[in-house]
Amino acid sequence: MLGQVNRPGRYPIEVTNTRVSDMLALAGGITATGSDTIVLVGTRDGKPYRAQIDVPALFQASKGADDLAVAGGDVLYVDRAPQFFIYGEVQRPGAYRLDRGMSVMQALAQGGGLTQRGTERGLRLHRRDASGRVQVREPTMDEAIQADDVIYVRQSIF
Numbered sequence: 378m379l380g381q382v383n384r385p386g387r388y389p390i391e392v393t394n395t396r397v398s399d400m401l402a403l404a405g406g407i408t409a410t411g412s413d414t415i416v417l418v419g420t421r422d423g424k425p426y427r428a429q430i431d432v433p434a435l436f437q438a439s440k441g442a443d444d445l446a447v448a449g450g451d452v453l454y455v456d457r458a459p460q461f462f463i464y465g466e467v468q469r470p471g472a473y474r475l476d477r478g479m480s481v482m483q484a485l486a487q488g489g490g491l492t493q494r495g496t497e498r499g500l501r502l503h504r505r506d507a508s509g510r511v512q513v514r515e516p517t518m519d520e521a522i523q524a525d526d527v528i529y530v531r532q533s534i535f
Contacts, residue, residue: 378404380455381411396444398435400453407432410474412458419451459524463488466495466530475524482518484528491530499531 378385383405397415401407415430428445435444447453461484464470468489476483481500485491502516504526522528 378453378455381408381457382406382455383408390447390449395447397430397447397453398444400447401432404453407455410457412456413477414456416454416456417445417447417451418454419448421448461522461524461526461528463528463530465528466492466499466532468492475522475526479522480519481516481522481528484522485530488528494532495530496533499533501529501531503527503529 378388378400382401385404388400388403397417401415407413413432415432417426417428417430419426430443430445459475460472461475461479462472463484467485468491470488473484473487479487481502491497497518500516501513502520502522503511503513504523506512516522516528
């Protein structure tokens with residue numbers, strides 16, 4: 378178990394049919410900064426094997442088959458969760474974990490909401506396009522934010 382888990386390290390496989398969820402439990406679970414996906418890298422039938430596992434889906438009744446069996450020598454890696462950034466006229470500016478489907482309104486709430494001088498009309502969203510250039514635009518409150526987005530809340534003139 379590597380990456381953003383509470384106790385990274387090597388763990389013996391003590392019983393047959395040990396699953397990804399079992400190994401995650403042994404490692405103490407995912408940290409607050411960890412992603413909700415696990416990458417499993419190993420060898421199956423003499424060939425390199427790689428699988429990306431959606432942790433929340435492991436615990437849904439219909440997705441139980443995604444809880445793959447772990448073999449000796451497998452590596453499980455939990456990456457850092459994606460983040461977004463918010464600054465300007467918000468109560469708690471800073472970097473925050475990006476949850477799935479998070480909207481601009483939810484991001485503002487994560488930052489504690491607007492200050493008395495902040496305005497929703499002054500929002501700016503800074504996002505890198507495919508070429509790496511930063512695009513600046515005015516988002517809607519229900520627009521989904523993406524990893525590494527930067528939200529700036531401007532000061533109200535009145």
